[in-house]
Amino acid sequence: MRIISRAVKLPTSPCQGFRQLGATPQEEAVIVLRWARENTPCYILFWLAQVLDIEQFADSCQRLYFPITNFSQLDFIIANSFLAWVFCEYGVVSGHQKYFGFGTQCQSNALNSISHLPLVLPPSSKTIASLVLGAQHAIDTNQPTLAWTLNSTAASMCQTLGYHRRSRMENHGEKAKTDNEKLFWSVYRLDKALSLRLGRTPVVVEYDVALPSEPTVRRWTKFADIQGRTYNQLYSCVASQKGEVERMEMAGALSVELQMLLDQQHKSSSTENAARQAQTDPRKSVHLQTERIIYLSVLTLICRMAPVTAGIFECIPYHAIDVARMALETHRQALDDLRSLTIVPSAFRSYINWTVHFVPFLPFIVVFCSVMHDCNIVDLARLEDFIASLSTGRAIRTHVRAS
The missing domain is CATH 1.10.506 (GTPase Activation - p120GAP; domain 1)
Structure with missing residues (x-):
C-alpha cells in the first residue's frame, strides 16, 4: 500500500x-x-x-x-x-x-x-468526534481492536491540534476551548480503558497532559487514570520486573482510590429522585449499575494481585473474592432492571458488551476458583446465574463476537 x-x-x-x-x-x-x-x-x-x-x-x-x-x-x-x-x-x-x-x-x-x-484523515474536531463515536459503537458491538484503532487515531489528532494542553488553545474562543477539552477527555477515557482491556500502552500519557479535568465528569476521568495506572504499574512488562512488595503497595494504593470512587458513585446514585428518574430516564439505574460493575471488575483485577502470604496481603484491604461477589450481584440486579423495561435482545447485547466484554471481567474467574477451592454452594449458584444471563435472548448469542 x-x-x-x-x-x-x-x-x-x-x-x-x-x-x-x-x-x-x-x-x-x-x-x-x-x-x-x-x-x-x-x-x-x-x-x-x-x-x-x-x-x-x-x-x-x-x-x-x-x-x-x-x-x-x-x-x-x-x-x-x-x-x-x-x-x-x-x-x-x-x-x-x-x-x-x-x-x-x-x-x-x-x-x-x-x-x-481514508487511511489518512485531516485532523479536526469533527474528525475526532467521528472517530470517538465510531469507537463507542465498536465497543457496543464487541470489537475492541477496532475501537482501539479509531480512538488511537483520535488521540493522535488531539495531540496534533494541542487539545491536551490549554496553553496551545489560547487563540480559541471560550466555547471552542470548552468543547475541545471535553472532546479530549472523552478520547482520554477510552484510551485508558482500551489499554487495560487489550494490554497495550496508552497513546496519551498523564505527564504530557496540562488540562483541568471536566468537573461534571471528574469521577469518570479519575477512573480512567486508575485504569491506566493499573496496566502500567501492575500488568505491563515494566511492572513485571518490579519486586513483589512494591507491586503490592501500588495495588493497595490503587484499590483504596477505586473504593473511594465506588463510594462516591453509590452516594450520587442514591440521591437521585427515583420517581422523576423512572419517568424521564427509566434506564438510568441500569447505566449507573453498568458503571459500578466496570469499577468492581477493575477493583477485582487490582485485588487479584495479592499473594496468599498474609503479611503482604494486608497491603490490599479489599479481598478479591468479596469484590467479585459484589460485581456478580450488581450484574444480577442490572439484568432484573433491564427485564422490567421494554427491551429487545439488542439492548441486552449492548449491556453485556459494555460490562462483560469492555473490561477484563475477572469476577467470574475469581468466584470460579473460589468454588473449586471450597465448594461454596452460594457461589456456585452465582456462577450459574451469570452463565444463564449470557443467554438472555437468543439474539445475544448471534451478535456476541469473539474478541
Missing part, C-alpha cells in the same frame, strides 16, 4: 451510499431529536454531550435529512452515531420496539461509513 504523504480531502457527500444503506424515516428522526432537546439531563445524552453538544449533533442530522448543500461523510457518521443511541433510548421511554430497529440500522450505517474512511 502506498503511503499518502498528506491528508486527503474527505468526500463532500456520500449521498449514494446513504441511499444504498437506507435512511431511517425523516419523521421518526425529528421525533427523537425533539425528545433529545427536551431531555438533555438523560444519562445517555449527558454521556454523548461529552463528545459533541446536542446542537452540534442536531446540525449534522439536519444536514443529513434536510440537505441544502451536500453533507459530508463526517456528518453522515456523526448523525447516524447519535441517532443510534437516541433511537434505542427513546424506544425504552416510549415502549415502541420499532425504535430499537431504527437504532440498529443507524449503528450499522455509522460503522459501515467509518470502514470507508
Whole structure:
C-alpha cells in the first residue's frame, strides 16, 4: 500500500451510499431529536454531550435529512452515531420496539461509513468526534481492536491540534476551548480503558497532559487514570520486573482510590429522585449499575494481585473474592432492571458488551476458583446465574463476537 504523504480531502457527500444503506424515516428522526432537546439531563445524552453538544449533533442530522448543500461523510457518521443511541433510548421511554430497529440500522450505517474512511484523515474536531463515536459503537458491538484503532487515531489528532494542553488553545474562543477539552477527555477515557482491556500502552500519557479535568465528569476521568495506572504499574512488562512488595503497595494504593470512587458513585446514585428518574430516564439505574460493575471488575483485577502470604496481603484491604461477589450481584440486579423495561435482545447485547466484554471481567474467574477451592454452594449458584444471563435472548448469542 502506498503511503499518502498528506491528508486527503474527505468526500463532500456520500449521498449514494446513504441511499444504498437506507435512511431511517425523516419523521421518526425529528421525533427523537425533539425528545433529545427536551431531555438533555438523560444519562445517555449527558454521556454523548461529552463528545459533541446536542446542537452540534442536531446540525449534522439536519444536514443529513434536510440537505441544502451536500453533507459530508463526517456528518453522515456523526448523525447516524447519535441517532443510534437516541433511537434505542427513546424506544425504552416510549415502549415502541420499532425504535430499537431504527437504532440498529443507524449503528450499522455509522460503522459501515467509518470502514470507508481514508487511511489518512485531516485532523479536526469533527474528525475526532467521528472517530470517538465510531469507537463507542465498536465497543457496543464487541470489537475492541477496532475501537482501539479509531480512538488511537483520535488521540493522535488531539495531540496534533494541542487539545491536551490549554496553553496551545489560547487563540480559541471560550466555547471552542470548552468543547475541545471535553472532546479530549472523552478520547482520554477510552484510551485508558482500551489499554487495560487489550494490554497495550496508552497513546496519551498523564505527564504530557496540562488540562483541568471536566468537573461534571471528574469521577469518570479519575477512573480512567486508575485504569491506566493499573496496566502500567501492575500488568505491563515494566511492572513485571518490579519486586513483589512494591507491586503490592501500588495495588493497595490503587484499590483504596477505586473504593473511594465506588463510594462516591453509590452516594450520587442514591440521591437521585427515583420517581422523576423512572419517568424521564427509566434506564438510568441500569447505566449507573453498568458503571459500578466496570469499577468492581477493575477493583477485582487490582485485588487479584495479592499473594496468599498474609503479611503482604494486608497491603490490599479489599479481598478479591468479596469484590467479585459484589460485581456478580450488581450484574444480577442490572439484568432484573433491564427485564422490567421494554427491551429487545439488542439492548441486552449492548449491556453485556459494555460490562462483560469492555473490561477484563475477572469476577467470574475469581468466584470460579473460589468454588473449586471450597465448594461454596452460594457461589456456585452465582456462577450459574451469570452463565444463564449470557443467554438472555437468543439474539445475544448471534451478535456476541469473539474478541
